[in-house]
Amino acid sequence: MSLAQCRVVLVRTLYPGNIGATARVMRNLGFEDLVLVTPEANLLDRKARQMSTHGEDILHRARIMASLQSAVADCVTVIGTSARTGGLFRRQTLGTPEAIAPHLVETLAHDLPAALVFGPEPSGLTNDEVRCCHYLINIPTDAAYPSLNLAQAAAICLYAVRRAWTDHQAKPMAAPQSNTFAVAPFAAQEHMFDQLQHALEGIHFLYGPKADALMHALRHLLGRARMSQMEVDILEGLARQLRWYVKHGRRAEGKAEE
């Protein structure tokens, strides 16, 4: 396993200096894979290159993607960062960098891709983007001035991942946990969640103003379990059966009863 397999995703970053400084600290701490989602800043701006120092080749190899979903499509673990902790965020597994980093490292230890996602200055990730994340990191800060500079937040988070990684490597062959199986990729999970959501709307379980919060809670619960492809297939099957039932079920039973 290698930290090079940990993708760093910067979403709609405004300032080229922040992209450059993030590339630099990635290089310092052993990360390589930088992806920018619809950046506002030009990643080859003079300021970005100036701040990147030895990280300049990370800038040159950075990929630009149209959405967070596509940026993390193959990732098994997606970890967002947020300065907010209330509302939607309360339902998500939210913790300090050092509490959450081991989850990411566990994925890397299975040679699977994982992503660490940073929102734009100063607004952060949208609720829809937060929903894509299996875990959220919140860096505990002074309540009066919580808003960290993006590249400094990246430094703190990447350092926590590196520490969890070296800790993991120091464990002699860390006896594999019982749940070492291939976790289904993000895109497969998303497809299933879409199907499930439609099916649950069909039976009016998701209904009215609480629908979003309920679906979010289900996504969070299932996401935490790190589903295998087989389990994703089972839930797709459930969604299919629900839709079938809504369409034909009672009618078929009605006939049988008649």
Next chain:
Amino acid sequence: MSLAQCRVVLVRTLYPGNIGATARVMRNLGFEDLVLVTPEANLLDRKARQMSTHGEDILHRARIMASLQSAVADCVTVIGTSARTGGLFRRQTLGTPEAIAPHLVETLAHDLPAALVFGPEPSGLTNDEVRCCHYLINIPTDAAYPSLNLAQAAAICLYAVRRAWTDHQAKPMAAPQSNTFAVAPFAAQEHMFDQLQHALEGIHFLYGPKADALMHALRHLLGRARMSQMEVDILEGLARQLRWYVKHGRRAEGKAEE
């Protein structure tokens, strides 16, 4: 005790942006006392103020001193930072930020002043300055590109001090981890699984020879996530809605359609 009593000392800093960004992250993490030893950069340079954001009043209150010795004269614990680990540095108590930070916090806990010292970009503290330090922090980095940006190194170190400080404050209460919520008791989970099983039989998702294996897979998946009581309640709600739908749903819709 307060983090405000932890002095941050920047020695011969070259770039005003680094002074500003350090002031910002100090403000973010609850530090206040900035001292500059013979800075090359002007601490009220436009760039310093621009990078400081809410930390601007820290810049305005910063003191300028002629030597490291005078900057830390009243301090009980002085902690330096260094990218080097050989030579002189081998003789010093040298460790990661999280290994060294508790020493600093112990001093703060006795209401005594302590200092965290950062050398100039890119050369770092001189041997004489290193000798002034009781402990040295080395941030473990990639061997090929060890040189961190000053303000990012400050972010990582100050975050470690803040963590040690909050850990220290939490100790008498034997603090639970931040993200450990109460897992629902076994009996509540069992009750929910019973309800869910009946409901899934109702819609013929659990059906035929594979029903047992399917239900087992679902139990395993959900069990692994270590459900909270709220999540168990959500799934009970889903089971209830399924049973309601089987009984009334299509009929109600049928009526509406008629």
